[in-house]
Amino acid sequence: MTALLEVEDLCKTYRAHGHEVAAASAVSFRLEEGGSLGIVGESGSGKTTTARMVVGLERPDSGRIVFRGQELSSRPRGRSERLERARAIQIVFQDPYLSLDPRVAVGAAVEQVVKLHTKLAGADRRRRVLDLLGQVGLGEREAGTLPRRLSGGQRQRVAIARALAVGPAVLVLDEAVSALDVSVQAQVLNLLTDIRELTGVGLLFISHDLAVVRYVCDEALVMRSGEVVERGSTAQLLSAPQHAYTRVLLDAIPRPA
Amino acid sequence: MSTPLLQMSDVWLRLPGIANRPILAGVDLEVAAGEVVGLVGESGSGKSVTARTALGLVPRGAQVEGRVLVDGTDVLSAPADRLRRLRSESAAMVFQDPRAGINPMRRIGDHLTEAARFAKRGEDVRAARKRALDLLEAVGLPHPERHLKQFPHELSGGMLQRVMIAGALMGSPKLLLCDEPTTALDVTTQKEIVSILARLQQDEGMGMLFITHDLDLAASVCDRVHVMYAGQVVEHASAKELFASPQHPYTAGLLASTPSLEVVQERLRPIAGTPLSLLADPLGCTFAERCDRVMEGLCTTQRPELVEHGDRADRCLLNQTTEVAG
Numbered sequence: 001m002t003a004l005l006e007v008e009d010l011c012k013t014y015r016a017h018g019h020e021v022a023a024a025s026a027v028s029f030r031l032e033e034g035g036s037l038g039i040v041g042e043s044g045s046g047k048t049t050t051a052r053m054v055v056g057l058e059r060p061d062s063g064r065i066v067f068r069g070q071e072l073s074s075r076p077r078g079r080s081e082r083l084e085r086a087r088a089i090q091i092v093f094q095d096p097y098l099s100l101d102p103r104v105a106v107g108a109a110v111e112q113v114v115k116l117h118t119k120l121a122g123a124d125r126r127r128r129v130l131d132l133l134g135q136v137g138l139g140e141r142e143a144g145t146l147p148r149r150l151s152g153g154q155r156q157r158v159a160i161a162r163a164l165a166v167g168p169a170v171l172v173l174d175e176a177v178s179a180l181d182v183s184v185q186a187q188v189l190n191l192l193t194d195i196r197e198l199t200g201v202g203l204l205f206i207s208h209d210l211a212v213v214r215y216v217c218d219e220a221l222v223m224r225s226g227e228v229v230e231r232g233s234t235a236q237l238l239s240a241p242q243h244a245y246t247r248v249l250l251d252a253i254p255r256p257a
Numbered sequence: 258m259s260t261p262l263l264q265m266s267d268v269w270l271r272l273p274g275i276a277n278r279p280i281l282a283g284v285d286l287e288v289a290a291g292e293v294v295g296l297v298g299e300s301g302s303g304k305s306v307t308a309r310t311a312l313g314l315v316p317r318g319a320q321v322e323g324r325v326l327v328d329g330t331d332v333l334s335a336p337a338d339r340l341r342r343l344r345s346e347s348a349a350m351v352f353q354d355p356r357a358g359i360n361p362m363r364r365i366g367d368h369l370t371e372a373a374r375f376a377k378r379g380e381d382v383r384a385a386r387k388r389a390l391d392l393l394e395a396v397g398l399p400h401p402e403r404h405l406k407q408f409p410h411e412l413s414g415g416m417l418q419r420v421m422i423a424g425a426l427m428g429s430p431k432l433l434l435c436d437e438p439t440t441a442l443d444v445t446t447q448k449e450i451v452s453i454l455a456r457l458q459q460d461e462g463m464g465m466l467f468i469t470h471d472l473d474l475a476a477s478v479c480d481r482v483h484v485m486y487a488g489q490v491v492e493h494a495s496a497k498e499l500f501a502s503p504q505h506p507y508t509a510g511l512l513a514s515t516p517s518l519e520v521v522q523e524r525l526r527p528i529a530g531t532p533l534s535l536l537a538d539p540l541g542c543t544f545a546e547r548c549d550r551v552m553e554g555l556c557t558t559q560r561p562e563l564v565e566h567g568d569r570a571d572r573c574l575l576n577q578t579t580e581v582a583g
Binding site for chain 1: 300
């Protein structure tokens, strides 16, 4: 069966001042239709570089990204190619303060995306915007407000609504719940689970938090220094880690005495 | 029984013009020598303000009431020079972001010995340098001599946080206030830093106030844990008891919201809504609007007191009415 997303041997090396850093070395994984794959690791492990290559923000040195059987170009060129990539794969970043324009009201921010990617206009478009905000638990009242009037959790919901506006097949979440308070984080995690069930979107979920990955994902990769050191079902990774580094990582997580 | 190193009694802090509700609303907190007390809660609950107020570091325009004693000094009425001495000799603080607390233009060695020269009047720079070297080694840095000559940007976040811990200990404080000291760090680095802090705390017999939003971390580090919500301590208990049997619905909600590594969770049960806004000042319990066990007409009109049950306490009418009824 064709995978939703198949990544083969992605490599990316950054060079600066005569130093070379292999941010990703031969990263490969498969995300099935409607599946959820976690990428865990510490800072500098290559999680974010991998995510940026998948969405086309970073150009891999080598390797292939295959979306539903079709290879995506290493760097989308031109308006139509970029729009096409955007419709396939969307990303939500960690910091909703930086990913929303502070001058644009929340409803308008979602509407921009709907306008760009659909032919909807007028009342239909506004209805679609309210639908999308409704999907992430926001109402008409929030639609008229500026991002700074919203809490971190609400802002992250807006970022998710904008990503969903395109109707993507893959949603990449790069530490998207890491900056949220635990009670709000739980709300957003449940929201992601619901959206996955409702829309069938595949999740590529990047996080340093193994417990969160376990909750969201069926399968996960563990990355270290640009390499995938272990992959498997999340249950198996946690109960019977094979790689020494996975064990170090698990061992470092604080647990009540 | 010896007097606690830190004793906060009924501390109120208001910020007129910025917040309608008090930022701190009657905080009671004690930290004794050799004890690690945790302060947990979500953003805006008043954890950091509590720690800063303990050292007299209050925001401009703040109205503070109550009593804060650090090692016998009345912080809220002490003159500036007494406070300065207190902050270098009796108590020290470690913050979340090490880069925010160190001058990027000055070498690590200058940063460390400056603190020492300040704390120990008359002590010469050489002795301070010796202590800096010892402490850098104690916090697990591999090349103390070299680090003294380095600039902050040459060290990683984890290494720099070790430097900041060394800096906090230069004056041999009796009380160490740690405000999310490992939140910005990777989990393996966090583990090392936490074990260094725990070892130093035990070796020196320091009292430690450990602020974190990570409940599991608090449970593994602290002897006692205080849970804060909207400027109040809503529950405190020994770390073990608090997590085994939370009595306040907020504590229970926090635990139910936290994804677990051990237990398979079909669905998390988040606390509804968002933390209380600074602009809201409800008549009743500050948690009532989010509480899944709210008693209408009671919780929304009556402010619960912090009531002790044995060696733990909570601020919930639910537990107080059952007791009356039972």
